[in-house]
Amino acid sequence: MGKLDRQINADGEGNMTDKAQAIEVRDLYKRFGPLEVLKGVSLSASQGDVIALIGGSGSGKSTFLRCINMLELPTAGSVTIHGETIEMKQDGHGGMMPANRRQIQRIRTKLGMVFQSFNLWQHMTVLQNVIEVPVNVLGQPKDQAIAVAETLLRRVGLYEKRDAYPAFLSGGQQQRAAIARALAIQPLVMLFDEPTSALDPELVGEVLSVIGDLAKENRTMILVTHEMKFARQVASHVIYLHGGVIEEQGSPEAIFENPQSERLKKFISSIH
């Protein structure tokens, strides 16, 4: 797939880094037994791109996102983050696995993942959740991590809840805490896997507004979502997946106002 022809925001600070390739996925294949979920999907994003992946259920969009940090192991293809390609080797069963555990763990600490079901660690308070990876994986001093975490929690509006356990928070609050946890590692790329799909309708807004704010600040983000209006607002590029291949992609205007393929037309009219 071609490089994204996106205009870099004028408010971007370093122009050199703006042009850097943040993420490059080439020809990703994924097979679950006899079922081929991804049939050669590629994607590339520059620093600051916000890419929305849309598509019906079973289109492979979540699987694709999870292949980027190797939570799902692709059958074939390559993933490159900021110029570093994840080393893969054959697993002996016709698939691949990361060849270098150190490398994949290091790269994962640069990818801030936000899950559909939040996946906060239930035995830790909100603050402990946020500092867990900085302290115990990245080896930052605890007081420094706490200072960063408190700033982030203030940002997502959860400073008052920092000592609460996740089970005592609403879904929207949990997801905002999970976003703070992802931000705490200062990720190069944020990965959102249907961040609002598990939320009650009235809680979706608070999470989307946090993600929308992040999109404005020159962060590279890949977002799997069903919120079409939101995708249209924040995305710089939209990819429509169907049956494991990219059916259509382009600017949000092109995708939502002038869809070319019949399937995408149907998909968009079914959503609205």
Next chain:
Amino acid sequence: MSEVTAIPAYQAPKARSLFEPHRIFLMVLFAIILLSMAWFMRWDWIPRYQTRLLWGIWETIVMLFSTAIAGFILAVPLGLVQVTGPKPLAWLARGFCTLIRGTPLLLQLWLLYYGLGSLFAQYPEIRQSFLWPYLRQAWPYGFAALTISFAAYEGEVMRGAFAGVPKGELEAAKAYGMGRFTMFRRIWLPRAIQRTLPTLTGETVIQLKSTPLVATVTVVDVYAVISKVRQDTFLTYEPLLLLAAIYLILTGILVFSFRQLEKRIPNRGV
């Protein structure tokens, strides 16, 4: 029925007074029983056995905690390999748990003490080793039997607890670059222990009441002291009633302290 009847406002139930008639009756009854026990039964032996009794209680408590802690430490790998494999190890752990949970503790204790104990004595190498001063005593066998038993029961509980930690939380740890060991130490194990805490109270209380079995292999715990009292004084009820009271109090303390611990650890979302 077109008229909507208003739901009466909620009224909190009256706080129960300690001095309701039935309560006063029960308290009086209890006081009478206690007083008649004190009056009509013989307790004059207590001062004579006081020191021994206290030592016995201490021995019981040490037995309880040392075996519960050691057993729990064994239970963690026993539960873990049943979830993670490799399969041969999982089968071994499952077999161990089934075997221990399927046979009486008394039998295990006697097999260890009379079986293994006398076997050890036949080997000069063992008799001359630095371990012999311990191996010729009774308590190591009691300790071993109680530890193994606790490990087997708690291992089964830990298996369920490990398996029950939501996959998503482990996945999140993985997605943030945690290594396997860090994930185990920081997420999987504490999360599993949090889930087992309520069962742990029950297991520990049961363990307390298993400790008198060690008296059968000559370990002098509180039960053994009471048996001695019975032999010396030919009294039946008084020593046994005292023993019951001691175990009840110990159980009460245990349950109370576990409650305090559980209160400090959130059990929602478990």
